[in-house]
Amino acid sequence: MSILEVSDLAVEFNTIEGVVHAVNGVSFSLDSRETLGIVGESGSGKSVSMMSLLRLIPEPPGRIRSGAAWFESSKGRVDLLSLSKTKRAAVRGRDIGFVFQDPMSSLNPLMTVGEQIAESMRLHLDLGERAARKRTVELLDRVGIPAAAERYGNYPHQFSGGMRQRVMIAIAIACGPKLLIADEPTTALDVTVQAQILDLVKNLRDELGLAVIWISHDLGVVAGLADRVIVMYGGLVAECAPVDELYEQPRHPYTEGLLEALPRVDQDRGEELRSIEGTPPDLYLAPAACPFAPRCSYAFDRCRQAVPPRYVVNNGHDTACFYDLAERRPRSE
């Protein structure tokens, strides 16, 4: 059963230099208890599309041009994008928890860590001060903060980066959400701490039955966590596939390039790292063709004339490419 169905989401930003087409029609669905990885380079629209689901992008300059996002909330099925302000606030933090990239700046320096966790529970659950405190200590303990009761009254600057991210996760799961959206939550952390946070999220997901959307530019991180992966490029979905299939049989040249660009431990020392030639697309132009075509070694005329639709490869796997990578020839029209 899907708990989130996003269709044709398009987001743009009005700037002095012109309109930035950040997201250009993204569709996907998410089952309950499913973990979806969203991968793409900077500017591919992965963060913007997820943040706009909760209307967390500044509007203006941002604008959601089109789309719908049907979500199975605790108060029934709602379109996240057309909710009223109050109803939107009721979904944020209550049904959908959000973890941001930078744990260093995501906590209010003047509020104790405990107060900040209790804040969302007092907003959404009708909890008294004592009950909220008690539950906060349980949460701190659950996310792996040692001596949780003594840490309640600490301020964020007394916590390390990894511990702050644990606090952010505690805030996100405080009200028992159905969906956790994590926007590159491990990018700012040490590798060892990254692994700990990943384990924590995995455990919480299994224990609480969460659906997770994990935004990352790190294919390795996503491989170990996600059930399904969406690869984004130029504000469009390039490929969507179950995680194993994506890594074994990529059907989009961009995915293929990304996988080849991954450095490997067993690689010879002298061997040069592969890269994808060219530069990311100019987002000031509305896409009229495949955004990857200028960098694609398979590209042919048709790629420069139309935006490719998402061709179904098999059940659960699709790719937005006119070239059939498996057959090594262009698709028939």
Added chain:
Amino acid sequence: MTSEQPQPASGPDLSPSADPLLEDERSRVRRALSYGAKLLFRDKGGMIGLSLFMVVVFAAVFAPYIALHNPLQQDLTRSRQPPAWRDGGSWEYPLGTDSLGRDMFSRIIYGSRVSLTVGFLGVAIALSIGLVLGLVAGFAGGRVDNVIMGGANLFLAVPYLLIVVVVAAVVGRSLVNVVLIFGLTDAPLFVRITRGEVLRIRNSGYVESAVAIGAGRARILFDHILPNLVGPLITVATFEMSAMIFYEAGLGFLGLSVPPTIPSWGNMLAAGRQYLASTPWVATYPGFAIIFTALGMNLFGDWLRDVLDPRLRRKGR
């Protein structure tokens, strides 16, 4: 569950209450204050600054009990008597007398009232106006922001000395006028600082997080933005207070502040100027009082700025 006894906390117990869950709001405030006191004792500059400032406040509040004479009582037979420790001085007039035979010491004690009134009320007015307008400008944005900031910049462009002269000429010299003028002319500064901070805080990660957990505008304003404004604004307020005390003395020297019937440091400085060569104490001691106060406030302000920023607090001193 018998084996699940609460473990004693490892390491030194920093908090007075063993169970933070039982700690109420009052004991939190008490703990914060004692922490602040500890920080103050560690910083000599802040300590000295606060002491100097407290002396001035004490003098202003208890002026009638400290002063030896009525500060307005003239005695021309004792005109320009030297301080007690010089030839011809007496302990009846510890700092000597001015040209009209009034007791310098008593006049300086009473003069602190004018200075502190101008400093406190001037900053209070400027801060209140600045905080409200700055919050509105920063929070509403758009046209409201443009109008408020336009007005603030316009106001900043008018030389305050000119306003003072005009007001003094039109409605006369009074303490109320000085306070109002300082309060109004300094408000744009606070508008600017508040607005800038509001914009910075609004774009901060923690406000974004608060939005993401479903906090409304009011909660974001009162729980997240306002508390984070206190630090920068208090710091600026201390420095502005010392500046206002300074400027008041300057205006008094020019004869534009309070009327000469009220003892103020600026007025005394002006009156003593012509005797600087023969009987310098008439101008020197009011000058010392101004330096004393301004130095104290600036030292204290420096300390406050460091303390209110938790990141600077960590610096080993």
